[in-house]
Amino acid sequence: MSRRQCNARPKILGNLNRYVRHPSQILARSGGKGWDYVHNDKHLAVKTVAALLVGTFVTFVLLAMVPSGKAIPAFSRKYQTSCTTCHNNYPELNDFGLAFKKNGFKFPTDDDTFVKQEPVLLGSKAQKEAFPGAVYPGEIPGTIPIAFRYEGNFNWNSNQPQPVQAVGYIPRTDLFVPNTFTIISAGSFGPNFSFWIDDDISAGGSGANGGLGDGWLKYNDLGHVFHLPKNALNVRYGQFELDLPFTQARTPYLSGYDVFGEGALAQQSCSGSTPPNPCQTVNNSFILGAPQRGIEFGGYPNNGNFIWDVAIVDGTGSAYGGTTALVTRNTKDVYVRASYQFNLERDPDSRHAIQAAGATGPHDHTSIRVGGFYYHGKNQQNFGGSSFGSVGLTNTLNEPFYLVGGDVRFRYRNKLEIYGVGLVSHNDNHYLTVDSTGAGTFTNAHAVTSTGGFVAGNYWIYPWLIATMRYDFVNSPSDYWNGASQSRTRNDFRPGYQILVRANIKVVGEYTRHWGVPYQDAAGNTLYYRPNSFVTGIDYVF
Amino acid sequence: MKSFRFAAKVVAVSSAVLLLAGASVAGDIKGKVNVQGLKSAENIAVYVDAIPDKKFDAPTTKPVMDQTKMTFAPHVMVVQVGTTVEFLNSDPVGHNVYWPSISGNKKLAHNLGTWPKGEKKAFQFNDVGVASLLCNVHPEMNGYVVIVPTPYFAVTDKSGNYEIKNVPPGKYTLKTWSEDGKVTTQAVEVGTGAATADLTVKK
Secondary structure, three states, X not given: OOHHHHHOHHHHHHHHXXXXXXXXXXXXXXXXXOOOOOOHHHHHHHHHHHHHHHHHHHXXXXXXXXXXXXXXXXXXXXXXXXXXXXXXXOOEEOHHHHHHHHOOOOOOOOHHHXXXXXXXXXXXXXXXXXXXXXXXXXXXXXXXXXXXEEEEEEEEEOOOOHHHHHHHOOOOEEEEEEEEEEEEEEEEEOOOEEEEEEEEEEOOOOOOOOOEEEEEEEEOOHHHHHOOOOOOOEEEEEEEOOOOOOOOOOOOOOOOOHHHHOOEEOOOOOOOOOOOOOEEOOXXXXXXXXXXXXXXXXXXXXXXXXXEEEEEEOOOOOOOOXXXXXXXXXXXXXXXXXXXXXXXXXXXXXXXXXXXXXXXXXXXXXXXXXXXXXXXXXXXXXXOOOOOHHHOOOOOEEEEEEEEEEEEEEEEOOOEEEEEEEEEEEEEEEEEEEOOOOOEEEEEEEEEEEEEEEEEEEEEEEOOEEEEEEEEEEEOHHHHHOOOOOOOEXXXXXXXXXXXXXXXXXXXXXXXXXXXXXXXXOOOOEXXXXXXXXXXXXXXXX | OHHHHHHXXXXXXXXXXXXXXXXXXXXXXXXXXXXXXXXXXXXXXXXXXXXXXXXXXXXXXXXEEEEEOOEEEOOEEEEEOOOEEEEEEOOOOOOEEEEOOEOOEHHXXXXXXXXXXXXXXXXXXXXXXXXXXXXXXXXXXXXXXXXXXXXXXXXOOOOOXXXXXXXXXXXXXXXXXXXXXXXXXXXXXXXXXXXXXXEEEEO
């Protein structure tokens, strides 16, 4: 579990309580009459299945939809340099930070000359000649590369209508939520291996444990063996964030990207009056923004302008280890991404340098990066045969799904960046038909789809004062039918600010103008309200 | 053989006369700077303040301020007003050099821009004061150019010792500049030999 996944959980719990609503409410939307074509005894069984589907979906989304964020003061100590060497607004990386990361957490050139904390050699370099008769020499950091991060925020929430309070009360104001303390360790083991571990020591409040965000080992420049250009081929093992167009783990924003937290849930209402009918089965808790376990191959040849990535992963939402009845997925997913950066610097030397040469000093390149990505997985349900056992269905339900999208980012030096993502998700779907005898049948149904994305812009008024603005949108007809929103497209506007009080201390703030959320008054009328919020707080690393 | 001996005597006598003459026109100022409340007595500039009715030609030598291993080297450089300083980038990473003011005068702020490894940029300092050298990419980097009105200056070593050479005989005012300390002023009289002036710099 990554840091911000945990530390924002209370807020997200609140949000989901607002927009997903309690499963019983969703079913009640059809007045509890949506199953009246089924025999009454089976009505309860199928209704229970539907409620479980919603509950499972909501639980997974709750656990996984929010990003984590990291900056690494351990490197600051190692090189005796400021955070701003790699970050314009931590944890977002600047051009040099990206080059540093791509080089396995080492300076792109002559790293040894910059290291102020000498590593411990695990064998002299001459041991290479003795290999394979001796262990190949490596090294570990001279001091334990550990850093810490704390975040605490003040929350202001708009007034909840009484019926909403009754099922998920959120106070108008709430101090120091999220309230998170994170430990981060990262570095290199010699010229080729790099590593990363981050874990929430405490999240969401006193004594509340978080969990592992990322934990991986990477072999850099494996392509050297095959005489490929430098860093054209690397391999990474462990738990990591996918190479998303815009990292959720290192986003400077207080909130995660909505579309990276979007799962897929078929319409749960099986009323005869609201399409589709009969019930559908998709209940895919996969979200793009959560860390994944797997193996990743990737590279950044051509000076890092071209980036490619192929990952084979477990997929989020997998649940193993219990009885087979609890297994929700058992396949491997594939993620592919490629992007290309067009450098807009006029000076040829600048285009090839790590940072561009400007009249007043080096700065990030003015550039446009365009990319595309594709994720393919297979959601498996009823692995143990019990999920639909009440209607006599014991076979595993395989529902392939994919997400495909594109992205673009424009960056003007260290002053302005504008970027956006658009994606489409597609989940194979089934009807669950229960006849008068109570026997169920799966038949192919139209896919559950959604579209979404975001457009964001950050402007550095001063190097320490950044204005931010983001627009998130998700169009999900099934979420709409499930009562998640007032309209099929959910929109969030998020203006904000980030103030670097020091290079390692930030005051951050973000206002969210939320989409309209439906609720029902005492008379059963459907009304809407916007659970807008303002979050501001402190964020420091050391 | 006689003529050779005679020539040698002439050279020896002439050299002695010249040395005596030189000693009579220039002396050294030596001493130690003690500090109170400062971490170190190193890198404190000690210089002879402006001498009334005395002007000095700008030196032709160009001292080099290096940017190496993400530091300015030397940390403190003292130059006579009018000196051209060359700024060298020895690192394989991008640096720049700028100073936001000279002794608080923001009109004298300057940004030298960017240049690659191994190349230099020059700047002539024509105003007395202190330029705080910064790099806008690596804010931990800091150096100083202390521009003084006379060619008589030195920078203390780790122990606080300094030595200003070739100072003509006379009465002068010694001044100090340090990163965190107050300016110390002390009168000194230079005769034909070495003058000693110990100073104390307080925070």
